[in-house]
Every structure is written in structure tokens, then in C-alpha cells.
Amino acid sequence: MHINDAVFLEDLCPKFRFRQWRKSIHKFTGRRCIYCGKPSESIDHVLPRSQGGLSSTENCVPACLSCNGDKSDANAFYWYRKQKFYDPRRAMAIRAWLEGDLRLAIRLLQWAAPNSKVNKKNYEKNESEYKAA
Numbered sequence: 001m002h003i004n005d006a007v008f009l010e011d012l013c014p015k016f017r018f019r020q021w022r023k024s025i026h027k028f029t030g031r032r033c034i035y036c037g038k039p040s041e042s043i044d045h046v047l048p049r050s051q052g053g054l055s056s057t058e059n060c061v062p063a064c065l066s067c068n069g070d071k072s073d074a075n076a077f078y079w080y081r082k083q084k085f086y087d088p089r090r091a092m093a094i095r096a097w098l099e100g101d102l103r104l105a106i107r108l109l110q111w112a113a114p115n116s117k118v119n120k121k122n123y124e125k126n127e128s129e130y131k132a133a
């Protein structure tokens, strides 16, 4: 199968739904970059699309432009471990996220940044959206 034959969420969903989906991804982390905790301005594909990564919630994390651009097509965990802001709790959160366990991912992120806006309320509010998707 050629890479262009892959089905992406963007192709399946109308634009409006895609925007809602992007919004809900950012809301999960309180609009913080999953890698460094700065404001998230983009969605990063943990497994790059060039390597077959899908635009699914499990493969898409909120990231700031700096992390997203710097990581580029590198392996997310390998790249992240080399960063100054590396935090093993965040690395665990990313793993949980990839496994679809957003509840655990958010708990780990709260642990890594107790003062950030990541909160359970946000997650509960979005859980129905996530399940509906």
C-alpha cells in the first residue's frame, strides 16, 4: 500500500468536527505542551505521519511549536530524553496517551506540573467528546 492510500481522520471528518477534535486534544492538557509544559500551539504526531503515524487521538498530542518543530520526524521518546526539560513523569504520560489511557496520562501530567491548569474537571467534561469520536 502506498503511503498516500492511508486514511486520515482529516479525510473522514468534516472540517468542523476536525476543529472540535483538535480543540478537545488541547483541552486535555489545559492547553499545555505535553513535552515541556509551555502553551500548546500545535498538534504533534508522536509517530510521524511520514512513518505511518495516524491522526488518531492516541497518536496526537498537544505540543508547542518549538517542540513540534524540533522533534520533527525523530522518535518522540528518543528525542524527548535528550531535552533539558525531560521529565520521566511526562514520558510516562506520553506512553499512557499512546495506549489510549488519557485518564492516566492526565494524572501523570498533573503530577509533573501540579500548578498548571490541567485538571480533572476539564477531562471529565471532555471525556464524552472523546468517547463519541
Ligand SMILES: [Zn+2]
Pocket: 033, 034, 035, 036, 037, 038, 063, 064, 065, 066, 067, 068
Ligand atoms: Zn514544548
